[in-house]
Amino acid sequence: MRKVVIPIGPQHPALKEPESFSVTLSGERIMAFSARLGYNHRGIEKACEERTYIQDVYLVERICGICSHAHSTAFVQAVEEIAGLSVPERALYIRTIIAELERIHSHLLWLGVAGHEIGFDTLLMYTWRDREVVMDILAELTGNRVNYGINTIGGVRRNIDASEISDILKAMDILEERTKYYIQLAKEETTLIKRLSCVGILSHEDALSLGAVGPTARASGIPRDTRKDDPYAAYDKLEFKVITDDHCDVYGRTLVRLGELMESYKMIRQALKEMPTGPISVKAPRKIPAGEAFSRYEAPRGEDVHYVKADGTDRPERVKVRAPTLANLQTVAKMLEDRQLADLPIVIAAIDPCFSCTDRLISLREPKKPDKTLAWEDLRAYSIEWYRARGIDFTKVNRKISRRN
Amino acid sequence: MTSEDKIANDLTEKFRSLSGKIRVQRARRIMAEVDKDSFEEVLGYAIKILRFSILCTITGLDERQSIGLIYHIARTDGIVLSIKTSVSYEKPLMNTITPYFPAAEIYEREIADLLGVEIAGLGPGNRYPLPDNWPKGEYPLRKNWKKNASANNIIKERTDNA
Structure with a gap:
């Protein structure tokens, strides 16, 4: 079977970090694999x-x-x-x-x-x-x-x-x-x-x-x-x-x-x-x-x-x-x-790879009040509301878990 | 006599040129300085006879007059032997240690990229860690390295794309 070389990455190659893989395939079978590192090198x-x-x-x-x-x-x-x-x-x-x-x-x-x-x-x-x-x-x-x-x-x-x-x-x-x-x-x-x-x-x-x-x-x-x-x-x-x-x-x-x-x-x-x-x-x-x-x-x-x-x-x-x-x-x-x-x-x-990890600091703003920064509790409340509005509610499950603990 | 002292003595007895150049820094840490010509022999002896079977990493150093290379190798009982050698600043050339440790390849490529040491015997492969379009002759870990226009452009391009 003809061999095909597939580039995977550098953006998002199965993981949430930049990394470039080159995979040589014969059908679905991997014949060769090489990695190109360094996309997160920050000196x-x-x-x-x-x-x-x-x-x-x-x-x-x-x-x-x-x-x-x-x-x-x-x-x-x-x-x-x-x-x-x-x-x-x-x-x-x-x-x-x-x-x-x-x-x-x-x-x-x-x-x-x-x-x-x-x-x-x-x-x-x-x-x-x-x-x-x-x-x-x-x-x-x-x-x-x-x-x-x-x-x-x-x-x-x-x-x-x-x-x-x-x-x-x-x-x-x-x-x-x-x-x-x-x-x-x-x-x-x-x-x-x-x-x-x-x-x-x-x-x-x-x-x-x-x-x-x-x-x-x-x-x-x-x-x-x-x-x-x-x-x-x-x-x-x-x-x-x-x-x-x-x-x-x-x-x-x-x-x-x-x-x-x-x-x-x-x-x-x-x-x-x-x-x-x-x-x-x-x-x-x-x-x-x-x-x-x-x-x-x-x-x-x-x-x-x-x-x-x-x-x-x-x-x-x-x-x-x-x-x-x-x-x-x-x-x-x-x-x-x-x-x-x-x-x-x-x-x-x-192998639990970690190509460099965290990117940079982000600050989260409240959508309607752009000058107000969201604190952790606000963010949590916002996400719970966001899901609840879409019919996903974990209140009962959470209560059950906390009772068990 | 501790195992560390025993290893240091053993090395000095076997290689007379190492006399006064080995020190036991603390428990489980031995530092040795060898010249480039006898490096491979000392490394081979440490691996085969003294059972330093683990390569932790290779450190490259800009020492102004020369480029220092430290090979940190370890034993399963936790003792680490750091063998230091130097290569010339103008024409830094070192043999690969991949016949002893296949895993050394990535550490050697890193030293080649960041300090400009040519590693003889290293097969074809991707560079690491600098980008493929990094300008030739620019070695960022050298002390006299300053960001120049072309390196600046590459760094800027990467930051903008990030």
């Missing part, structure tokens, strides 16, 4: 060299809207190591708690996206509704749903008080119950199992040689997790299992992420219980002494690494970032080899 590493360390904390946080805490933590850890700062224990626990909350929101988001890619939109609606529970907690603890701004050089910027602890624990109970339901679904729902099994196969050997990281590697039976292998923050004090699976396919990647959600709830409960009292930051110098450091962090998508070089001024000489997607994207060609074109969206989605 952040160069921009870091032109700004002060403290400005850079907020800049690197904006590399990614989903795993923003991953980048800011990896960066501050490197700077703190160069400056020889000893970060208070409580701050390390708070960083860990935010990190696990971030993993929960990221994994729930992924589960919804995966459901959407295989035409199981009910799963998207359910998981994204549940994800709001953890988003509310993140907003309560840090003031923001994403780009939390909790980290600073030398510690964290906000403490966690008793009422917040009780809110987190309540949220963990709700989410744990929901996750148990999703695990049951993943183990019993035939359609889901059949659609995800033997799709996007990445053998143990290929995962090792191509340098896969995070859940993508762990679902190919590689027990590799930076939190365990090279512990940072308070991970050396927490008990958790590294979840692996040997399905080596998208189904395995689903099971790994679901298993990791359960571990995260456990870790957060333990961290809240054992978190010591005391200060949450130490004073950091404006100028960082000359030196270099290499920092690793297990982001929801895999290992995120930062290298920072200081020259004694208030600006870094060099900041290098390697986000997990760059490592994982190289496995996609292998996963798609000799597979059907229809599998492409879910296979790409299964």
